[in-house]
Amino acid sequence: GQQLNQNPQSMFIQEGEDVSMNCTSSSIFNTWLWYKQDPGEGPVLLIALYKAGELTSNGRLTAQFGITRKDSFLNISASIPSDVGIYFCAGQRIETSGSRLTFGEGTQLTVNP
Amino acid sequence: NAGVMQNPRHLVRRRGQEARLRCSPMKGHSHVYWYRQLPEEGLKFMVYLQKENIIDESGMPKERFSAEFPKEGPSILRIQQVVRGDSAAYFCASSRRGGGAVDTQYFGPGTRLTVL
Numbered sequence: 001g002q003q004l005n006q007n008p009q010s011m012f013i014q015e016g017e018d019v020s021m022n023c024t025s026s027s028i029f030n031t032w033l034w035y036k037q038d039p040g041e042g043p044v045l046l047i048a049l050y051k052a053g054e055l056t057s058n059g060r061l062t063a064q065f066g067i068t069r070k071d072s073f074l075n076i077s078a079s080i081p082s083d084v085g086i087y088f089c090a091g092q093r094i095e096t097s098g099s100r101l102t103f104g105e106g107t108q109l110t111v112n113p
Numbered sequence: 114n115a116g117v118m119q120n121p122r123h124l125v126r127r128r129g130q131e132a133r134l135r136c137s138p139m140k141g142h143s144h145v146y147w148y149r150q151l152p153e154e155g156l157k158f159m160v161y162l163q164k165e166n167i168i169d170e171s172g173m174p175k176e177r178f179s180a181e182f183p184k185e186g187p188s189i190l191r192i193q194q195v196v197r198g199d200s201a202a203y204f205c206a207s208s209r210r211g212g213g214a215v216d217t218q219y220f221g222p223g224t225r226l227t228v229l
Contacts, residue, residue, distance in 0.1 A: 004155075006155075033217075035220075040222075040223075040225075041222055041223070042117075042119075042204050042220035042221050042222045042223050043156070043204070043220045044220070045217060045218075045219070048217060088155055088156070090156075098146070098161035098168050098169040099208070099216065099218075100146060100158040100161060100169065100172070101146070101148075101156070101158065101206075101218060102158070103148075103155035103156045103157070104155055105154060105155045106154075106155050
């Protein structure tokens with residue numbers, strides 16, 4: 001099946017630093033999404049990208065949909081302790097049989113105050 | 114607005130027992146997706162249902178697993194004769210529109226199944 005390569009697997013940063021993570025795929029997706037998951041909770045949608053080349057911001061978060069439709073990145077600026085968690089990218093293909101999400105393996109972010 | 118609700122949040126079963134996981138989609142949503150997350154991994158698609166119909170079950174094991182989304186009531190993911198390898202977090206997501214349309218999936222808090 002389809003696989004997404006998400007990098008890095010983990011990051012340890014100081015409060016105030018910027019963070020960047022990315023996902024690449026061998027397949028094309030119609031939509032790229034970024035989710036955050038806190039321990040014991042379900043994924044929460046951060047940003048959704050619908051068009052190749054699209055650059056979208058949500059507060060301190062910025063994400064881009066790659067031109068080839070096979071990759072995406074997420075940047076977090078001026079990190080704060082509550083940014084700690086696991087960040088997942090997800091690609092979505094729009095098909096009549098459903099719009100399942102294919103997830104990356106996650107980036108575990110630790111922010112030291 | 115209530116979000117996606119799942120229960121139970123935690124479920125412990127012994128090998129060979131049955132596990133029933135419930136998911137109530139957001140109000141106005143008639144499309145449900147189930148995903149499984151093993152420890153230290155991302156979520157993996159299992160099944161996609163609309164009301165009273167299974168649309169895509171290609172991600173679900175052929176044996177012991179079944180899912181339904183009746184006209185009334187929550188969606189149910191059923192695992193018969195559980196084995197230790199079934200231990201995982203099971204998430205459902207709901208959306209307003211389904212196949213063929215761009216739509217956002219909203220996730221529930223998950224059910225953490227532990228098989229002893």
